[in-house]
Amino acid sequence: MINKYILQKYFSGLCDAEEHSRVVNFLANEQSDLAALHELLEEEAAHAQEEVLPVTLEKELHKGVYRYIFINGVLVRRLWQTVAAAAVLLPVLFAWHLFSKKADFKNLAKVKANTHLDEGWKVLLNKGNENQKATMPDGTQIWLMAHSSIQYQPHLYGKHLREIKLEGEAFFDVATDAQHPFIVRHGVISTQVLGTSFNIEAYDNEGAIRIALVSGKVMVKRTGDSLEAAGLKTLSAGQLLSYRKKDNSYRVKPLVIKDEAVWKQGNIVFNDIPLKDALTRLRKKYDITIEAPDHIDMSNMRVTAVFKSGNAEQVLQNLLFIHNLHFRKHKNVFTIF
Known part of the structure; x- marks a missing residue:
């Protein structure tokens, strides 16, 4: 059953593959009862009546409408069949705004x-x-x-x-x-x-x-x-x-x-953290593999430093230099020695 919560997740882009498929099929079916969608929009509208759409978010909304038209095309075609053409973009735009608003989420x-x-x-x-x-x-x-x-x-x-x-x-x-x-x-x-x-x-x-x-x-x-x-x-x-x-x-x-x-300038900040944790953060940030042989004891190695967020090799080199360590690189694998 498609309820308001599932629709809310769909508009927010939070559905898993199975939920996404169910919602798309629901919206594409001429026999579907869209009462849940209308009820959801009415409830959300009640909380948004006094809000003003920021300019930065308005630009993001245009991107959101584009995404719904060409990526979730079934949704737009279904709405086009059930409402007047002039009002088609309103519920799509409105729904996207409702589940993105209340904070300026530019670039997130x-x-x-x-x-x-x-x-x-x-x-x-x-x-x-x-x-x-x-x-x-x-x-x-x-x-x-x-x-x-x-x-x-x-x-x-x-x-x-x-x-x-x-x-x-x-x-x-x-x-x-x-x-x-x-x-x-x-x-x-x-x-x-x-x-x-x-x-x-x-x-x-x-x-x-x-x-x-x-x-x-x-x-x-x-x-x-x-x-x-x-x-x-x-x-x-x-x-x-x-x-x-x-x-x-x-x-x-x-x-x-x-x-x-x-922090505000986007630097990498390590405030007295274990070197192992610092390396884990770099692995995740740059999507790289960092290997350290078992004979290198890092248990007492800690880091307090600020690095500009740029080239992964340069950051790793400077980080290891603090503890007189180095690395060899082969493809996307960095091996510490």
Whole structure:
């Protein structure tokens, strides 16, 4: 059965192959009841009546309409058969806008079908190799690092809380709003702020979550704690908290890299992280293979550095040089020695 939730995923580009096929067949069938589609659009319209379409998003919408016409052609032809020609683009444009709006998502891709999606949450995935910027409805700016994603609830964001889920890494410049706390949930802990600049590293495959506070104050809590809970630690500007997932312990130390511009300008920033984790991030960012022989002990090697995001070989060379290591390259495989 095709319901509103499946249609919502379809317009957002979040359906898996099986769901996509079902929706296309549904829309192509002359006997299909389009009540669910109309109901979905009416519900979404109720939340969008007072919103103004930003110029940057309007340009993206034109691209979206083009995609629906030529990639999801069955959808457009089906709508053309069921509504007046002059109104065909309206529901398509409107639906695309409804499931893309509430934040300026320029240059950010829709989440892949195999990415975990909580019902009612919108997802943004930066699947490119360069940092990308999103601006939330309250003016909060988020710089998403390569292959990182955020989720938020469009109809609830800013009503009581400003809540975001993060997978990967992002730098936040939070708009001040004492009445609506800004909360970033990342794994087993969360970060609560009122207005500040900070970076969070919350990669699933790494053993620690790191919170680097550039300005203001943040409270770090365990996920699930209430707003009134005391929390694990309140950080002040210039501090770095590293939370170990293995034993739920944490440590706080002075932040070495304190200039927020290094994140905003798209640099690769390593703030006291294990060399192994740094190499893993480069593998993912540049889609390369990095091999390290077992006899090279990296257990005590850590990295604090800023690199310009450019040539993979140059970045890797500079990164390894810190620990007197080198590499040999064969095709797309880098072997450390």
